[in-house]
Amino acid sequence: MRRGGGINTSPLLIAAMAGCLDGVEWFLTDIPLRHYLDFAQSKAARGDVRVKHLASSPGGIAGAITKWLDDQSKLPCHDLLIFTSGRDPDNNLGDLVLHAAVMAPPSKKATKLVSYLVQSQPALLEAKSVGQMTPLQAACLLGRLDVIEILVKAGAQQSTKETGWRNLLHSALHFNPTAKKLRSLLKLLDGDLVVRMLRERSSLSQLGRTPLHCWIDSASSASRTYKTNDEVLEVLKLLLETSPEASKRALHMLDAAGDTPLHTLIFKNTGESLSLARAIIDFDPSLLFRENAVGRTPIEVARERFIANMIQMGSSNINYWVDDSVGAWVNAPAGHFIKKKEEDEPREHEDSSNVAKMWRLCEESLVKFPTEPKRRLVSLYEANDVSKRLGEEHMRSRYHFRVRALTDSDDEKDSEAGNEKVARKKHRKGDDIVSKQIWGKSDYWKRPKTDEDDDFLSDSE
Numbered sequence: 005m006r007r008g009g010g011i012n013t014s015p016l017l018i019a020a021m022a023g024c025l026d027g028v029e030w031f032l033t034d035i036p037l038r039h040y041l042d043f044a045q046s047k048a049a050r051g052d053v054r055v056k057h058l059a060s061s062p063g064g065i066a067g068a069i070t071k072w073l074d075d076q077s078k079l080p081c082h083d084l085l086i087f088t089s090g091r092d093p094d095n096n097l098g099d100l101v102l103h104a105a106v107m108a109p110p111s112k113k114a115t116k117l118v119s120y121l122v123q124s125q126p127a128l129l130e131a132k133s134v135g136q137m138t139p140l141q142a143a144c145l146l147g148r149l150d151v152i153e154i155l156v157k158a159g160a161q162q163s164t165k166e167t168g169w170r171n172l173l174h175s176a177l178h179f180n181p182t183a184k185k186l187r188s189l190l191k192l193l194d195g196d197l198v199v200r201m202l203r204e205r206s207s208l209s210q211l212g213r214t215p216l217h218c219w220i221d222s223a224s225s226a227s228r229t230y231k232t233n234d235e236v237l238e239v240l241k242l243l244l245e246t247s248p249e250a251s252k253r254a255l256h257m258l259d260a261a262g263d264t265p266l267h268t269l270i271f272k273n274t275g276e277s278l279s280l281a282r283a284i285i286d287f288d289p290s291l292l293f294r295e296n297a298v299g300r301t302p303i304e305v306a307r308e309r310f311i312a313n314m315i316q317m318g319s320s321n322i323n324y325w326v327d328d329s330v331g332a333w334v335n336a337p338a339g340h341f342i343k344k345k346e347e348d349e350p351r352e353h354e355d356s357s358n359v360a361k362m363w364r365l366c367e368e369s370l371v372k373f374p375t376e377p378k379r380r381l382v383s384l385y386e387a388n389d390v391s392k393r394l395g396e397e398h399m400r401s402r403y404h405f406r407v408r409a410l411t412d413s414d415d416e417k418d419s420e421a422g423n424e425k426v427a428r429k430k431h432r433k434g435d436d437i438v439s440k441q442i443w444g445k446s447d448y449w450k451r452p453k454t455d456e457d458d459d460f461l462s463d464s465e
Contacts, residue, residue, distance in 0.1 A: 258296060310360055
C-alpha cells in the first residue's frame with residue numbers, strides 16, 4: 005500500500021479533517037470494506053497488476069484494505085493510543101478520528117462532528133497521539149473555543165500533558181492569542197488547574213519553561229504575531245491577574261538554560277522585550293536581584309551588556325554631525341516630531357539602542373528600593389537542572405546519535421519477514437497525522453463561520 009504514490013491516510017481521518025459528518029458516519033461502518041472487497045472480486049480488478057500485488061501480501065486483499073481503512077483510526081493502544089478508562093488496554097482499540105475532527109477548519113459542521121463523536125464514542129476523549137496529545141490539548145493549541153467547551157463539558161481530562169510535559173496552557177499560548185480570546189479560553193477551564201498550570205514547566209528537552217516563560221520569549225521576538233505592544237501587554241496583564249502569587253513563582257523559576265523570564269528578555273534586543281521587561285519589573289521589582297544558574301542577576305546582565313555594547317560601538321561610530329537643514333526637517337518621518345518618553349531619551353555618552361534603554365530601565369528601577377534589596381541566590385537543585393541538560397547535550401554531541409528514517413523497503417522487509425506488528429508500529433510512529441499536521445496549520449484561533457457571516461458576505465456582494 006505504500007509503494008504507490010497514492011494517499012496512505014485512512015479515508016475516515018480525511019473525512020474527519022474535512023468536517024464531513026456524513027463521510028465519517030459512513031466510514032465508521034463496515035460498508036466501505038464490503039464495497040472494496042466486491043470490487044476486488046469484479047472482472048475489472050482481476051487482471052489489474054496492483055490488485056494481484058495486494059493479493060500476495062500478508063492477509064491478502066482483505067487484510068491490505070482493512071489495514072488501509074483503519075490506518076491511524078483503529079490501532080492497538082500500546083502502539084499509538086493510551087486510554088485512561090480503567091479497562092485492559094490490550095483489549096481496546098484507539099482512534100484518532102476525534103483528533104482529526106478537532107483539526108478540521110473551524111466551521112459549524114466541524115463543531116457538529118466533534119459533538120457527534122463525543123456522544124457516540126466517549127472513550128475517544130482520552131485518546132492520545134504519538135506525541136501524547138489529547139483532543140482537548142489539540143483544541144487548546146488551535147484555539148477552537150467551541151470544541152473546547154464541548155470536550156470540557158463531556159469530562160475531558162484537563163491535567164493532561166504531551167510528550168514534552170507541556171500542559172494545556174502551554175498549548176493555548178503557543179500561537180500567541182489576544183487577551184480577549186485567551187480570556188474566553190481560560191473561563192472554560194478549571195480555575196484551580198489553570199493556577200497550577202502556571203507553575204508547571206516543560207521537560208528539559210523543551211527548555212524546561214513555564215507557560216508564561218514560553219509565551220514571553222515568543223511574544224518578545226521580532227516575528228511575533230501581535231500588531232502592537234499594547235496587545236502584548238494586555239495578554240501579560242491577563243496572565244498575571246489570573247493568579248498573582250502563582251505568576252510571581254513562575255517569574256522566579258529558572259528554565260533549562262538557567263534563566264528567569266526577565267533574564268531572557270534582557271538578552272533580547274527588541275522593543276517588545278523592553279515593554280515586557282518594564283511591566284514585569286513593575287509587577288515584581290525583586291526579580292532584578294534573582295540570580296540565574298551562573299549567579300548573575302538581571303541588573304548585572306543588563307549592565308554588562310550595556311558596557312560591552314559601548315566598547316564594541318567605539319568612538320569611531322559616533323556621529324557628531326547633526327543635519328539641521330530645512331531639507332532634513334521636510335524629509336524626516338512623522339515619528340521624529342513626537343516627544344520621546346523620558347526613559348527613552350539617551351543620556352550623555354549613551355546611544356539610543358535597546359541595550360542602553362534596557363540598562364536605563366533597570367537602573368531607574370533601583371529607586372523603588374529604599375534600602376539595598378536582598379539578593380536571591382540560586383539553589384543547588386536549580387543549578388543541577390542546568391547541569392543535567394548540558395550533560396545530555398554533551399552526550400548527544402559526543403556520540404553523534406542518529407535516527408535513520410523509515411523507508412518503504414524497510415516496511416516491506418518487515419512485512420515479508422512476517423513481523424507485521426513491528427512494521428505497523430514503525431509506520432505509525434513516523435506518520436501520526438496529529439504530530440505531522442497540527443503544528444503547520446494556519447487557521448488557529450479562528451472562530452467558526454456562522455449563518456450571520458454568510459448573510460453578511462451575501463449582502464456585501
